[in-house]
Amino acid sequence: MIQYNRLEKTFTLTTEKTMYQMQIGPAGHLLHLYYGPVTDGCFDYLQLPRDCGFSPNPYELQEGRGWSLDTQAQEYSTAGTGDFRLASLETESAQGIPGADLRYVSHEIRPGKYQLEGMPSAFAGEETVQTLSVVLADAATGIQAELLYGVFPHRNVITRAVRIHNRGTASVRLNRAASACLDLPFGDWQLVHFHGRHTMERQPERISLMNGVQTVSSSRGASSHQHNPFVILCQPDAADRFGTCYGMMLVYSGNHRTDVEVDQAGATRAVMGISDSNFSWTLEPGEAFETPEVLLTFTQEGLDDLSHLYHRFIQHNVCRSRYALERRPVLLNSWEAAYMDFDAEKLLRIARDAKSLGVELFVIDDGWFGNRDDDFRGLGDWFVNEKKFPKGLKSLLDSIHGLGMKTGLWLEPEMISEDSELYRRHPDWALTVPGRKPTIGRSQLVLDLTREDVLEWLYETFAGLIRENPIDYIKWDMNRHLTDLYSHSLPAGRQGEVTHRYVLGLYALLERLTQEFPDVLFEGCSGGGGRFDAGMLAYHPQIWCSDNTDPIARLSIQEGTSYGYPIPAVGSHVSASPNHQTGRRTPLGTRGVAAMAGTFGYELDPAQLTEEEREEVRQQIRQYHTWQDLIREGDYYRIQSANAVRPYTAWQFVSQDKEEVLLSVVLAGVTSNPRPLHLQLKGLDPKARYQIASADFYGCKAELPHAPDRVFTGGELMHGGYTLPILLGDYPSAQIYWKKVTG
Ligand code: GLA
Numbered sequence: 001m002i003q004y005n006r007l008e009k010t011f012t013l014t015t016e017k018t019m020y021q022m023q024i025g026p027a028g029h030l031l032h033l034y035y036g037p038v039t040d041g042c043f044d045y046l047q048l049p050r051d052c053g054f055s056p057n058p059y060e061l062q063e064g065r066g067w068s069l070d071t072q073a074q075e076y077s078t079a080g081t082g083d084f085r086l087a088s089l090e091t092e093s094a095q096g097i098p099g100a101d102l103r104y105v106s107h108e109i110r111p112g113k114y115q116l117e118g119m120p121s122a123f124a125g126e127e128t129v130q131t132l133s134v135v136l137a138d139a140a141t142g143i144q145a146e147l148l149y150g151v152f153p154h155r156n157v158i159t160r161a162v163r164i165h166n167r168g169t170a171s172v173r174l175n176r177a178a179s180a181c182l183d184l185p186f187g188d189w190q191l192v193h194f195h196g197r198h199t200m201e202r203q204p205e206r207i208s209l210m211n212g213v214q215t216v217s218s219s220r221g222a223s224s225h226q227h228n229p230f231v232i233l234c235q236p237d238a239a240d241r242f243g244t245c246y247g248m249m250l251v252y253s254g255n256h257r258t259d260v261e262v263d264q265a266g267a268t269r270a271v272m273g274i275s276d277s278n279f280s281w282t283l284e285p286g287e288a289f290e291t292p293e294v295l296l297t298f299t300q301e302g303l304d305d306l307s308h309l310y311h312r313f314i315q316h317n318v319c320r321s322r323y324a325l326e327r328r329p330v331l332l333n334s335w336e337a338a339y340m341d342f343d344a345e346k347l348l349r350i351a352r353d354a355k356s357l358g359v360e361l362f363v364i365d366d367g368w369f370g371n372r373d374d375d376f377r378g379l380g381d382w383f384v385n386e387k388k389f390p391k392g393l394k395s396l397l398d399s400i401h402g403l404g405m406k407t408g409l410w411l412e413p414e415m416i417s418e419d420s421e422l423y424r425r426h427p428d429w430a431l432t433v434p435g436r437k438p439t440i441g442r443s444q445l446v447l448d449l450t451r452e453d454v455l456e457w458l459y460e461t462f463a464g465l466i467r468e469n470p471i472d473y474i475k476w477d478m479n480r481h482l483t484d485l486y487s488h489s490l491p492a493g494r495q496g497e498v499t500h501r502y503v504l505g506l507y508a509l510l511e512r513l514t515q516e517f518p519d520v521l522f523e524g525c526s527g528g529g530g531r532f533d534a535g536m537l538a539y540h541p542q543i544w545c546s547d548n549t550d551p552i553a554r555l556s557i558q559e560g561t562s563y564g565y566p567i568p569a570v571g572s573h574v575s576a577s578p579n580h581q582t583g584r585r586t587p588l589g590t591r592g593v594a595a596m597a598g599t600f601g602y603e604l605d606p607a608q609l610t611e612e613e614r615e616e617v618r619q620q621i622r623q624y625h626t627w628q629d630l631i632r633e634g635d636y637y638r639i640q641s642a643n644a645v646r647p648y649t650a651w652q653f654v655s656q657d658k659e660e661v662l663l664s665v666v667l668a669g670v671t672s673n674p675r676p677l678h679l680q681l682k683g684l685d686p687k688a689r690y691q692i693a694s695a696d697f698y699g700c701k702a703e704l705p706h707a708p709d710r711v712f713t714g715g716e717l718m719h720g721g722y723t724l725p726i727l728l729g730d731y732p733s734a735q736i737y738w739k740k741v742t743g
Contacts (some may be wrong), residue, residue: 002109002151008042011107011132013149015156017726018298020149022075027060027302028103030072030136030147032183035246035298042577046185047072052265056082066458071265073183076136076147076162078102079176086213086261086271090176093141093168100138100146107134113150114161118504120251120538121293122159127152136447142168142285157313164284174281177272178257180294182248185267190302191260194316194560198579199548201225201529204643207261217257219277219484221446222526223498223533229256230533230564232306233270240638241682242302242451245312249564250270251318252292253535254293254503255279278485280496288302295534303563304637304682311566311636314537319569320369321541323521327628328407329360329567330621331473331601334550336575338605339372340367343388344396353606355403357614358621360661361473361601363408368393370420372507376443379415380422382461389452393597397470408473409465413458414506415444415479416595428488429454431498441480445715449505450487450498466517474539476510478526510539523571523599532561540588542571542599549575549603551594552668552731555642555649558597562651568632572598574620576608588613589698590733592620593664596631597651600624617725627737629651630660637682639663647671656716661738663722670728680721690738697725700732711741 010033013020025453026291033043049066058081061067069083079087080099091100113129115121132149144167150159160180163505166172168720193216194202207214216231218224229250235525238245248270250256255275262268267536272294281289283671295313299305315324331637332354334347342350351362366372368388370381384393395409416423423445430445432438438445447454465471485498513521522530524540528547536543546557554572561570574591595601602617609617624631630653639650647669653662665677684690689711695704702725712722717738724734 001153002149004107004109005042008044009043010042010132012152013158014038014134015151015153015158016159017156020158023073024104026067027058029058029069029072030075030102030104032075035182035296037300039169057083069266071259073185073267074479075144075180075181075269076102077269085263086181086259087176088181088271088273089142089145089164089174090276091141091172091174093172094170097141100108100141100143100145102136102138105135105144107132113159114148116161116290116293119290119292120318120535121161121321122150122157122251122295122313122562123150123320125317127154127317138582141170141172142166143172152317153316153448154312156297156309158296158297159293161331162291163288164283164291165288166285169285171285172283174283174289175279176276177281177289177291178301179250180248180272180296182246182270182296182718183267183703184246184269187268188236189233189268190236190238192234192563194228194230194563196225196557196560198527198530199546200224200548200553201532201557202228203556204560204563209260209268213259213261215257215259215742217277219255219275221502222478222531223253223256223535224481224529225530226596227236228533229258229272231258231260231270231272232303232563233260233268234303238302240302241303244300245298245303245305245306245480247295247297247564248702249295249310249534250292251295251534251538252503253506253513253531253533256501274500278496278499281500282493282497292535295442308565308635310564314534314569317533319537319541320539321522322518322555323541327632328521328599330358330362330494330624331408332359332606333363333365333475333601333603335365336580336603340372341371342367344391347396348399350605350607351400351405352403354602355405357606357617359405359602361406361408363410363473363475365410365475366412366477368409373554375416377419379412379417379444380420380447382411382465401470406472408475409471410475410477411462411463412479412510414447414449418442428476431482431484431486433484433486436484438513441483444480446482447670448487448489449509450501450558451505455505455509458509462513463516466513466520471520473521475521475523475525475544478531508533514539517641525571529557532565534621537569542569544571545598547550548581549573550579550584550706551586551591551666552584553582554594555666555668558594559649559651561644562597562636562638567597567636568599570598571601573603574617575599575602576604585731586731587729588616589621589696589700590666590731593698593733593735596624596627597664600628627662630655630662633673634660635683639679642668648677652681652683653685658683658688659740661690663736664733665724666733667727668730670732673727677724677727679724680719680722681717684718685740686715686718688714689741690714690717691741692736693739694735694737696735697727698733700727700729702727702732702734712738
C-alpha cells in the first residue's frame with residue numbers, strides 16, 4: 001500500500017511486514033525517513049538539523065546552518081550540490097553545467113507494477129502491486145529523475161528504478177546513474193557480499209564496515225564470477241535464524257557497482273547500480289535513460305528469512321519462464337562425458353546409456369558445430385559439423401527423442417572465433433579497437449551486441465535452428481569477459497555506451513527467443529556461474545552454478561548462491577570421480593547429495609560406471625523424483641555453513657505445508673573419536689509429530705542411533721536438535737527424510 005500524507009508531505013510504502021517512508025523536505029529534496037518493520041509514525045523527527053561544520057546548506061535553508069544534504073538521509077543523492085557522500089547521479093550538460101540539483105515536482109500512485117523498457121524487471125504475477133513515481137527536476141539543466149517504486153505487499157519486496165529524462169534544450173551526459181540509494185541513518189552494519197573466481201563463485205564474506213567507502217563491483221561486461229550484484233547489510237548480531245537485515249539485489253547482468261559508505265556522522269549509505277567504469281551515456285533533449293531495477297528487502301528474522309524472500313520473489317515475480325514453477329527433467333550433459341571428442345554415434349551411445357539409468361534429457365554440449373574440434377575455433381558457425389554428424393543434427397535429435405528422452409543443445413551466441421566463417425565475413429562484428437590488436441579470451445572475441453544487424457542475424461540463426469530441429473533445452477553460455485570496448489557502428493562520443501548497450505542487446509535477443517519458444521527450457525551459463533544474477537534469471541529459470549563439479553568444493557559455492565537465489569535455479573550435476581577440476585575422489589552418493597541442492601543431473605559418461613554404480617544412479621534418480629517438489633517448492637535452510645570451523649555442511653528443506661523435511665549433511669573431513677554431529681532443524685511445525693521415512697548414509701557405514709520408528713515432535717527437532725550417528729570415511733554424507741505423522 002502506498003499513502004501520501006499531504007500535511008506531513010510523506011510517502012509511506014507498506015508491505016505485510018515492512019514499511020518504507022520518505023518525505024519532501026523543506027526545500028523540495030526527497031528525503032529518506034525510514035525502512036523497517038511496519039509501525040505507526042512519521043520519522044521526520046530523526047532528521048534533526050545540526051550544524052556539523054563544512055556541510056553546506058541549500059540557499060533557501062542557510063539560516064542556522066543546520067540543514068545540509070551532506071547530513072540528511074536521501075532517496076537519490078547527486079554530486080556537486082552539497083552532499084559530499086556517495087552520489088547516485090553524476091551528470092554534465094553540453095553547456096558544462098555539472099550535476100543536478102533535484103527538487104520535487106510531482107508524484108503519482110498507480111495500480112500495477114511499472115515496467116522497464118528493454119530490461120527485465122519484476123512483474124506483479126498474482127500479487128496486487130502498486131507503483132509510486134516521484135518526479136524530481138533540476139532547473140538549470142532540465143534533467144528530471146523519475147524515481148520508481150514497486151510495492152509487493154505479500155512478498156515484502158520493494159523494487160526501485162530510475163528514469164532520467166532530459167527535458168532541457170542541450171544534451172546531457174550521464175557519468176553515473178545508479179538505481180537506488182539506501183540511507184541507514186543509524187546503527188552499526190555489516191556487509192555480506194559474494195566474491196569469487198572461475199570455478200569458485202559466490203563465496204560469502206561478511207565484514208564490518210570501515211569509515212569510508214567499500215565497493216563491490218564488476219567492470220567485466222558481465223555480472224561476473226568475481227563479484228555478484230547482491231549485497232546484504234545486517235546488524236552485527238544477525239545470523240541465519242534471527243536479526244535485522246537489508247538486501248539489495250540488482251536485476252542486471254553487466255557491469256555493476258555497489259558502494260557502501262560510512263560517513264562522518266556514522267550514517268551508512270549504500271548505492272547500487274550500473275558501474276560507472278567505462279560508462280557514459282548521452283541524452284539528447286527529449287530522450288530518457290532507464291536504470292536497471294533493484295530488489296529491496298528487509299527482515300528482522302535473519303538471513304534465512306531474507307533468502308526465502310528472494311527465493312520466492314525470483315521464482316514468482318522475476319523469472320518469466322513457465323519452467324520457473326515447474327518440474328525440470330533430470331539431464332545428462334555431454335561436456336565432462338566427452339568434451340569435444342565425439343561424433344553422432346558416440347553421443348547416441350551415451351544418450352542410450354543415460355536413458356537406461358533413468359535420465360530424461362540429453363544435452364549435447366560444446367563441439368557439435370562448425371570446425372569446433374577444440375576451443376580455438378568455430379564460434380559463430382552455428383551449422384552442424386558434418387564430419388561428426390554425417391546424417392545431420394536433426395537425425396541425431398530425432399533418435400534421442402526416439403529413445404523417449406528430451407534433447408538439449410549448447411550455444412554460445414555472444415561470441416565469435418577469429419577462425420570462423422562468420423569472422424571472415426564480418427570482422428567488424430567483433431568488439432575491437434581500430435589500430436589495436438584485440439585482447440583474446442579463451443581464443444575468442446566478443447560479438448558486438450550493440451549492433452542491430454548482429455542482433456538480427458543472431459535472432460534469425462537461433463530461431464531458425466530451434467524451428468528446424470526438435471530442441472527442448474538450450475544451454476546459453478558466455479565464456480569470456482568484454483574488452484576492447486569499441487563498436488564500429490557507434491560514433492566516437494558514444495563509445496562509453498558500449499557495455500550497457502551490449503546488455504540491452506543481449507536482453508532484446510533473449511526476450512525475442514524466449515517469447516517465441518516458451519516451451520524450450522533455457523539454462524544460463526558463463527564458464528559456470530559467471531553470470532548468475534536476477535537479470536539472467538528473468539529469462540533462464542536455471543543457471544549452471546559453477547564449472548567446478550567437485551561436491552565438496554560445491555558446498556560453499558552453492559551455499560553462497562543460496563543467500564539470494566532460489567535452489568531450483570542452481571544447475572548442479574553429479575560428475576565422475578576423481579573429479580576433473582580438483583582430482584578429488586568422493587563417494588557417488590555424496591555427489592548425489594550435493595547435486596540435489598539444485599536442478600540435479602549428470603555430467604559423466606555412464607560407460608565408465610560399474611554395474612553397482614549404475615544401480616546406485618538409478619536409485620538416485622528415483623530418489624530425486626520423490627523429493628523434487630520438496631526441493632523446488634520447499635523452504636531451504638542453511639543448518640551448518642561450509643565456511644564454519646566445523647568440517648561438515650548441512651542444509652534442509654521443509655515443504656510449505658510442513659509435512660516433509662529433508663536434512664542433508666556432507667562431511668568435508670573426518671577425525672577419529674569425533675564429537676557428535678548435532679544439528680538443530682528449522683522451520684518445522686513445533687507441535688507436529690515427525691517420523692523418519694528414510695535415512696541414507698553414503699561413503700560410510702552408519703545406523704540410526706534410535707529406533708527407526710521413533711517419533712519426534714517438531715519442537716524436539718528444532719529446539720533439542722537431532723544427533724546423527726558417527727560418520728567415518730572419505731567424504732561421507734547423509735540424507736534423513738522425515739514425514740509428519742498423521743492421526
Ligand atoms: C563453459 C561451460 C561448461 C562447458 C564449456 C564448453 O566452460 O561452463 O559447462 O559448456 O564451456 O566449452
